Amino acid sequence: MNFRKVLDSWKYPSILLFGIGISNIGTWIYFLSLNVIVFNMTGSPLAVSALYVIKPLATLFTNLWSGSIIDRVNKKHLMVWLDIIQGTLITCLVFTTNTLWMIYVLVFFINVASSLYDPTSVSYITRLIPIDQRQRFNSLRSLLDSGAFLLGPAITGVLFLIGTPIYAILINALSFYFSAIVTLLMPNVEKSTLNNSPTQNLSLSIIKEDLTAVLNFSRRFIYVMIVYFLFSFFVVMQTAVDSLEVAFSKEVISLTDGEYGFLVSIAGAGILFGSLINAVFTKRLALPLIIGMGSVMVSVGYIIFAFSSNFSTASIGVFVLAFSLSFANTGFYTFYQNNIPVEIIGRIGSVYGFIEALLVIVFTSVFAVGAQLLSIKFIVASGAIFMLLLTGILLLVNLQPSKDKYYTFNENVKGNLT
Template sequence: MGKYRFRAIGMLIAITCASCGDWLYLIALNLKVYEQAEQTAAAVAILYMIKPAAGLLMNSWAGSIIDRLDNRKLMITLHLIRIVGLIGMIMADSLWQIYVLVFFVAAAGSIFEPASLPYITGLIKERHWQKFNSYRAIADGSGFVIGPAAAGILVGAGSVEAALTVNILLLLLAAVICFVLPSVKVALEEKAESKWLQIWKEDWRLVFDYSKSFAMLTFLLLLFSCFTVMTASVDSMEVAFAAEAIGLSEASYGLLVSIAGVGFISGSVLLTVVTRYFRSVQLLTYGASAGAMGYVLFAFSQSFIPASAGVFILSGALAFANAGYVTYMQERIPVEQMGRMLSMYQSIEAVLIIGMTAVLAGINQLTSVAAAVQIGCLIMLMLAILLGMCSLKANVKTKA
């Protein structure tokens, strides 16, 4: 039991390091691109389109590899690839070079998520999944607070390059921890005569057949994916909205992000206390509904105080929603298929994110950033209501 707890804690520390680095990288890069592009919201929106574009390119086939390789070794490799990309980003001196390197880093990141979930599912005992995911929310929330705060300090006192260097060190630490942790599953065997294209087609057929057999499960997961799409699309306008619609300075925006981080941690801590009283689907739907209301409050804010209340609520609620979503998948998708299922669902999600981000950017150009954010948040609220209605009526089958 002592060794098991050590492994769980080690995984949480690795997640905290990666989360902190991701937020530090995201905030610093947003500010750098926004300034370098002469405060053009569309330039920042492109950053938010690069990640789903990379996901679309990688996830359509990456799942076939994820379920056939040692996930721990793959996670270490992906951490190292991201480190190399960040080193290149430090040396980049033009906006387009940054975009190319962001794509490179995002491609590795898009594979990492569906690779890490099967590994964690195997590492953690089934009865502890929901509890672990609640503590994982705290780990993510710690990065949410520390990352932006560190980015503000490093960018203010030094440069974006200093922030990226710290990110490299955090990813290196996460890679070392993964190296110490054990492998937890055996790679699937393939027939010698199997062709890669044939394997890829069979994997897509497997995902389709499973999704058809568990239609309500698939529908609920896709609904939540649409909700996630809207959060990503609205977030792409966040910097410009805070500056133009609310009139916040960079310092005030940094404080707003920190408040969101505090909200996420507060929600995560509350989640660890109450998680045993809820099923995973309840965490998912209640969290999505409260998160959507927080987004709407933020979208219609005209000053710092209501905006900060909105981000506090939405962040705390999303801790519940994300933990519920991950546990829900772990309970119902076989671990030996999880990489393929998650990767291919994320391919669909990537297409939707690119489309909705482009739509909101177009609305921004035609009207205002405030109108774009408000429309996005109202759509998000409708999706949350639909998700709640469907979850109440659903009689979802258990894992095959």
């Protein structure tokens, strides 16, 4: 393949990656700024914690019906409108910084739009990116995510120095409008298919029909859904353990604020370094190995962190888990895109996203109560051990020689879905 052909094949993926990178940085700016605004208003950690509960609640509200819409409308146009809606709602936050309940309402609807956007973008990306480019694309996206993890807080800090959190919120709103413009430049990958499809209004019967389609697919492709469920449960456990990270660092390891900040920086360096290695060598990395071993090594990092008693050991654990995370995520997203048909990918992601959000709420609550009744160290260590067992099973499932066909594109999944 000559250089010109390579440039042409990566023209639109590069534009899309650029838009994703800007949007991710803006999301970090918004996230940190909103935490500061709410805390300054109330002085209450509980009020800030409520912001973390709103996202999974919005997912629960949205995901059972959103897939039915996503798979039936033009993904490019929907992404543009969702970007505009999020930018507008975030702009409205600037004028409600004196009313806590209005902030919560706006954040809820912002997260509803975000819950719609995520599976829509996955569906669009799966259509846009050729099969042989997906693993490379996902590794580059992971690199951008890690860059945003470092740049977002740094830019937010600068904005706080020269202005107020309000300015940072406005910057984030602009990033969504910018993302909408970038999306408009992208090709309409399903123009002909949707034009030839009959229009269906959303109804209870349509939702029921779609849930049946998801259930039928899950029954037919049990191996795909086992991998999906194991990895999703792994993500749930990460979220539950992460919810106790600050308290564990302060109370068990006795870190100062400065040491904890440095620990977060080490995590950022681990993500960036892992993503860079992943992006450079992605073509040489076997998909089942990076899903399974990447997940196991993330769990090993959590184990080191959970049993650490000082900053040095904790920093090793944090670096290992952050470094390995980009490999696990790249592998899983590529597996997911290759084995879920684009015609149903929105519904699959939405329905199972609903279950994942529900489990996040349950396990995060259980871990929080357990930390109060027992001890933070016991709960974090137990969660890390369980995570290691879970990812060990995932690794064994990934490395079955008889399942190799699932780690290259499988046309067989495009059969009768219902």
